[in-house]
Amino acid sequence: MRRVWAVIRREFVERLRSRWFWISAVLGPLFFGAMIFLPLLFTGPGGIKRIVVIDGTTTRFGARVADSLDRGSTFAVVARVSPRAGLMDSLAQQVGLHRLEGFLFVKDATVETGAAEYRAANVSAFRDVAELQGVLGRLAVNERLERAGVDPATVSRAQLRIRLETKKIAGAKTTGESSAESFSLAYVMAIVSFVAIAVYGVNVMSSVLEEKTTRIVEVLVSSLPAFQLMLGKVLGVGAVSIFQFMVWGLGGRLLLSQRAAIAGRLAPLDREPAVFQMPHVSAATIAIFLSYFLGGFFLYSAMFAAVGAMSSNEQEARQAQQPVMFLLMLAYLSVFALAGDPASTYSIALSLIPFTAPIAMPVRWAAGSVARSEVTASLALLVGGIAVVTWVAARIYRVGILMTGKRPSLKELGRWIRA
Amino acid sequence: MAPPVIVLDRVAKRFAGHTAVDALSLEVSAGLIYGLLGPNGAGKTTTIRMIMGIMEPDEGAVRLFGDETDIGAGARNHSARIGYLPEERGLYRKMRVLDVLVFLAEMKGVERRAARVKATEWLERLGLSDWRLRRIDELSKGMQQKVQFISTILHQPELVVLDEPFAGLDPVNTQVLKDTVLELRRRGVTILFSTHIMEQAEKLCDELCIIARGRRLVEGAVSDIKRTHSGHHLTIGFDGSPGRATQIFADKALVKKVDDYGQYAELELAAGADAQQILRELIGSGARLSRFELMEPSLNKIFIDLVGPEAARAEARPGA
Numbered sequence: 203m204r205r206v207w208a209v210i211r212r213e214f215v216e217r218l219r220s221r222w223f224w225i226s227a228v229l230g231p232l233f234f235g236a237m238i239f240l241p242l243l244f245t246g247p248g249g250i251k252r253i254v255v256i257d258g259t260t261t262r263f264g265a266r267v268a269d270s271l272d273r274g275s276t277f278a279v280v281a282r283v284s285p286r287a288g289l290m291d292s293l294a295q296q297v298g299l300h301r302l303e304g305f306l307f308v309k310d311a312t313v314e315t316g317a318a319e320y321r322a323a324n325v326s327a328f329r330d331v332a333e334l335q336g337v338l339g340r341l342a343v344n345e346r347l348e349r350a351g352v353d354p355a356t357v358s359r360a361q362l363r364i365r366l367e368t369k370k371i372a373g374a375k376t377t378g379e380s381s382a383e384s385f386s387l388a389y390v391m392a393i394v395s396f397v398a399i400a401v402y403g404v405n406v407m408s409s410v411l412e413e414k415t416t417r418i419v420e421v422l423v424s425s426l427p428a429f430q431l432m433l434g435k436v437l438g439v440g441a442v443s444i445f446q447f448m449v450w451g452l453g454g455r456l457l458l459s460q461r462a463a464i465a466g467r468l469a470p471l472d473r474e475p476a477v478f479q480m481p482h483v484s485a486a487t488i489a490i491f492l493s494y495f496l497g498g499f500f501l502y503s504a505m506f507a508a509v510g511a512m513s514s515n516e517q518e519a520r521q522a523q524q525p526v527m528f529l530l531m532l533a534y535l536s537v538f539a540l541a542g543d544p545a546s547t548y549s550i551a552l553s554l555i556p557f558t559a560p561i562a563m564p565v566r567w568a569a570g571s572v573a574r575s576e577v578t579a580s581l582a583l584l585v586g587g588i589a590v591v592t593w594v595a596a597r598i599y600r601v602g603i604l605m606t607g608k609r610p611s612l613k614e615l616g617r618w619i620r621a
Numbered sequence: 622m623a624p625p626v627i628v629l630d631r632v633a634k635r636f637a638g639h640t641a642v643d644a645l646s647l648e649v650s651a652g653l654i655y656g657l658l659g660p661n662g663a664g665k666t667t668t669i670r671m672i673m674g675i676m677e678p679d680e681g682a683v684r685l686f687g688d689e690t691d692i693g694a695g696a697r698n699h700s701a702r703i704g705y706l707p708e709e710r711g712l713y714r715k716m717r718v719l720d721v722l723v724f725l726a727e728m729k730g731v732e733r734r735a736a737r738v739k740a741t742e743w744l745e746r747l748g749l750s751d752w753r754l755r756r757i758d759e760l761s762k763g764m765q766q767k768v769q770f771i772s773t774i775l776h777q778p779e780l781v782v783l784d785e786p787f788a789g790l791d792p793v794n795t796q797v798l799k800d801t802v803l804e805l806r807r808r809g810v811t812i813l814f815s816t817h818i819m820e821q822a823e824k825l826c827d828e829l830c831i832i833a834r835g836r837r838l839v840e841g842a843v844s845d846i847k848r849t850h851s852g853h854h855l856t857i858g859f860d861g862s863p864g865r866a867t868q869i870f871a872d873k874a875l876v877k878k879v880d881d882y883g884q885y886a887e888l889e890l891a892a893g894a895d896a897q898q899i900l901r902e903l904i905g906s907g908a909r910l911s912r913f914e915l916m917e918p919s920l921n922k923i924f925i926d927l928v929g930p931e932a933a934r935a936e937a938r939p940g941a
Contacts, residue, residue, distance in 0.1 A: 208727040216716060416711025418725075421772075424673040425700040425728040604675065617637070 205426040206434040213409065213438025218445070226401075227446060231453035250275070251303035251330060253322070254293055255282045258309040266341050267308055276333045277303075290321075297323055306334065313345045387483065388541040388568035391491050395561050396534040399498045400527065402443045403506040409435055410510030410603070411519055419603045428600040436503045443499060447492075490577070491564045497584045498560025501591055502530060508595035511602030518609050533558035537565055544570030554580050556587025594619055623651040624687030626780050626811045627672060632681035633835075634667050641667040643835040644681070649813055649828070654806055656822040656829035657815040658920075660928055664835040665815040666708055669784050672813070673705055686779070701730040704778035708785045708815075710769050714758040718749065721757060722772055729776040736775065743771040747797065766794050770801060781805060783814035787821055799825065819921040829920075831927055838927045843920070850923045853890035854916040855899070859883075864908030875899055 217223050255271070257264030264282065272279040280302070283289065296302040304322020312318045318338055322330070340361070347357050410432075413419040422431055505526045513519035533540075533552055540549045544566040552562035553572070559580050566572050601618040602610070610618065627649040634642040642664040649655040659665050670676045671683055674697045685699050712721050719740055726736035744750045747767045752760060760768065766789075774781060783802075787795055802812055802825060816822050822829060823843065830840040839846055859866070863883070870879045870888065875898065878889040890896060896915055903910065 204730070205728055208724060212720075212724050216713075216720075220715070412713065416713070417707045417709045418711060418713065420670070420673075420675055420707040421705055421725065422728055424675050424703070424705050425697065425730075427697065604670070614637075 206430045206437075209422075209426075209431060209434025210438040210441065213435055214441050214445075217405070217439070217442045223442070223446070227449045227453075230446070230450045231457055250278045251322075252278050252280050252301070253303050254296075254305040255279050256285050256289065256293075256305055256307040257282050258285045258307065259312070260310055261313075261345070263310075263313055263341065263345050264308050266345075267306070267337060270337050270341060271306075271334070274333060274337065276330060294321065297321070308338070312338065313342050316342060384569050385541050387487070388565040389537060391564045391568055392534055392537040392540075392561050395491070395495050395498060395564060396530065398443055398446070398495065399502050399560065400530060402439050402499060403502040403526070403530075404523070405442075406435055406439050406503040407506040407510035407519060407523060408516075409439065410507050410599070411513060411516065414511065414603050415515065423603065428603065429596045432504070432507050432596055432599050435507065436500060439503065440496065440499055444496075487564075487568060490567050493581065494560045494564050494584070497556075497581070497588060498530075501556060501560065501584070501588050502526065504588070504592040504595035505529075508598040508602065511599040512605075512610055512615070514606055514609070522609065529557050530561075533561035533565075536562065540565040541569040544572070550576070554583055556584045556591075559584050597621070625649055626651050626686060627655075627813065628682075628684040629668070629672070630682045630684070632668070632671060632678045632683060634664075634671060634676060634678050640835050642671070642678075645832065645835065645837055646681075647830045647837065647840055649811060651811050652806065652809050653827040654802065654812045654814070654825050656826035657813060657832065658817065658819065658822055658829055658924065659815075659832040660817055663833045665817075665832065666784055667835075668832070669782055669813075669815060673703070673782060674700070700728075701776060702779045704729075704773040704776065704781040706769060706773045706781075706783045706786055708788070710766065710789075712757045712765060712768060712772075715756055717754050717756055718744065718760070718768055719753040721768065722775060725772040726775045729778075731776045739775050740771065743775060744768075747771065763791050763794050766790060767797065770798060774801070774805065778810065780811045780813070783812065785816055786814050787816060787818060819919070819924050823920040831924060833928045839923075846923065847917045847920070850918055850926070853894070853896065854918055854922075855888040855890060855896055856912065856914045856916050857886045857888065857903070857910065858912030859885070860909040860911035862907060862909050864903055864906035866903060866906070866908055869899065869902050869906065 253271070255264065255268040257268065268279045268282040271277045285307070290305075290307075293302065293305045297304055300323075303324070304320060307319040307321075309318070316339075318334075320331070320334055324330070344354070344357050348354055413422065419431075426434075506523065509522045509526060510519055513522050536548075536552060536558075539546070540552065540562055543549060549562065549566055552558040553566050553576070555562075563572070563577065563580050567577075597619045598615060601621060625648040627647070629645055629647045631644045631646050632642060633640065633644055645664070645668060647657075657665050657668060667676065671678050672685070674683075686702065688699070713724075716724070719737070722740035722744075723733060723736045726740065727733060731739070741750070741753065744753050747770075749764060749767060752764065757765060757768070773783070781802075786798055786802075790798060799821075802814075805812060814825075826843050828840075828842050829846070831838045839850075857866075866886070867881070870876050870881060870886065873891060875891055875894045876888050877891045880887040888899070890899075900910075900913055
């Protein structure tokens with residue numbers, strides 16, 4: 203046991219000494235912080251878009267549209283002009299020269315049929331388009347109501363903005379989490395889990411590979427059984443990952459405590475800052491996240507250890523790790539499906555299969571409510587999966603670390619496992 | 622008498638399709654330097670790995686330190702008493718010298734603090750103390766080899782197993798290793814080493830075992846092996862005139878084989894021939910001699926005779 207402890211300590215201390223650990227310790231929160239705050243930058247002011255309104259209406263509708271858009275925070279209407287031949291072309295040139303973002307063409311028909319035209323450098327900017335549609339729709343309805351003889355004051359009184367408040371129900375208790383919060387939490391957990399399992403799994407792999415290529419492994423396995431050596435490695439690297447989370451956790455806390463200040467600086471003064479809603483993270487959620495992360499780490503690092511043992515150099519290992527990576531990516535790529543419908547058969551299946559559960563279950567947990575029996579079943583399967591995978595991996599490891607030369611075929615691997 | 626330190630009892634190891642070690646038996650007595658000799662692919666490394674408990678034999682038993690119950694991976698129970706230097710060597714490249722030594726000593730059950738003290742002592746002794754906080758990959762290859770010797774013997778083992786220890790060493794480190802091995806023996810440590818370089822084996826070993834294709838060809842004390850394989854070899858040096866040496870050497874009743882270099886000749890005597898008769902005939906023919914010496918065959922010669930010319934060619938390759 204003292205030897206396993208020495209292996210754990212070596213893995214831990216040497217990793218903490220490496221520059222990379224501290225670089226990622228600093229860059230980690232920055233990276234996640236960027237993921238949280240960067241959308242603010244883009245959805246925030248993002249520069250006011252200069253547009254021209256081509257007014258082809260015979261009523262005051264065109265003027266109202268231009269006025270209303272100009273008052274909004276998205277657009278600045280630099281001119282309202284009447285349509286004439288060649289106008290569109292010359293405006294398009296202005297757009298090409300980046301002097302204008304685009305132009306909006308409204309006609310009388312807009313009020314009747316709802317048809318209008320917007321040409322711009324960027325028509326996939328959802329916020330711009332939503333703003334245009336909102337303004338045009340509201341004014342067109344007003345116009346039509348007025349034509350039908352409704353008093354404008356009544357119209358404005360009748361207008362109502364719906365603010366749909368969503369709250370998640372977890373275990374029959376309504377929580378403070380909104381749907382956006384739940385989703386972002388699920389997404390952040392999936393991304394952190396995926397990245398951490400992949401990074402630390404590969405760490406285990408390269409550590410195995412280093413000992414194999416330098417033949418230190420021969421000295422080591424003459425002192426302790428191969429399984430204990432593998433266990434020591436996995437535990438040592440696992441401890442580093444937990445330590446990394448602690449560093450990130452503290453860093454993240456610090457950053458979040460300042461988030462109002464940061465958001466305030468980024469958002470324009472006259473608008474409520476679109477602060478990323480840091481979801482309320484309950485202790486149960488943290489427990490679920492950490493247990494599934496650790497479970498996933500043990501499961502995958504055993505596989506990565508076997509991959510390292512069966513390869514003779516970095517290049518071979520990179521190829522051999524691909525199937526393991528794909529397996530890990532399966533759940534990660536399903537994160538939208540999982541968060542979108544946490545109760546679907548697909549989601550439930552992914553959260554029960556040991557290879558996908560480490561990412562799938564925390565996502566389901568964050569996005570919806572999961573019955574305790576399901577969590578228990580999933581954890582039991584995960585533990586069983588870890589036992590089986592570790593057993594197989596240890597057998598491959600035991601033989602592989604002493605083998606050099608070509609990579610084993612599947613048939614040979616089978617023989618190693620049975621041996 | 623103390624029980625043998627290592628006993629292999631009809632040990633066999635097979636890998637897919639071929640037998641690496643075949644019913645091999647040998648005994649290594651305490652306090653000796655024992656050589657495991659054989660051409661490449663003879664099964665030396667596999668034998669050593671079975672002794673070290675890295676591999677389990679398919680058949681037969683490995684017993685260490687007189688422990689009757691010990692077979693196979695049981696060697697790990699004794700790992701604190703054994704120092705091991707594998708054939709191809711390497712260390713953790715990014716670790717500091719001192720940390721590597723302490724870690725490897727811990728693997729052998731040495732307590733951390735004691736390991737640190739011992740490692741520092743050894744580094745000083747081999748002139749590496751200025752490097753103890755440097756990373757392994759900053760060291761020259763020769764220095765790395767020294768660090769590796771230290772790691773092998775730091776925990777004061779009773780048995781040291783060295784797999785091809787001289788391969789790839791520079792002359793300085795070859796000397797360091799030889800001195801270390803001899804000093805260990807003076808302290809009563811048993812040393813088993815494998816090699817395919819006969820000159821070193823001949824100079825260092827008390828006893829040896831020659832294996833080829835996994836089988837034992839000969840085992841015993843070096844002097845006994847030489848005696849039993851002695852083919853009455855004669856070395857003659859001429860001082861000027863060789864007389865009628867050519868005719869005398871051609872006499873099949875006296876000489877079985879000859880390597881005649883003009884001023885120097887190596888002879889293998891025919892069965893029953895008397896070296897003194899050759900001496901008389903040479904003098905009688907007017908030859909002037911500077912040297913007339915009855916030789917023991919070199920280990921290299923015995924080895925080649927036993928293993929066969931095919932293996933001998935294979936031996937010529939490694940740049941030893």
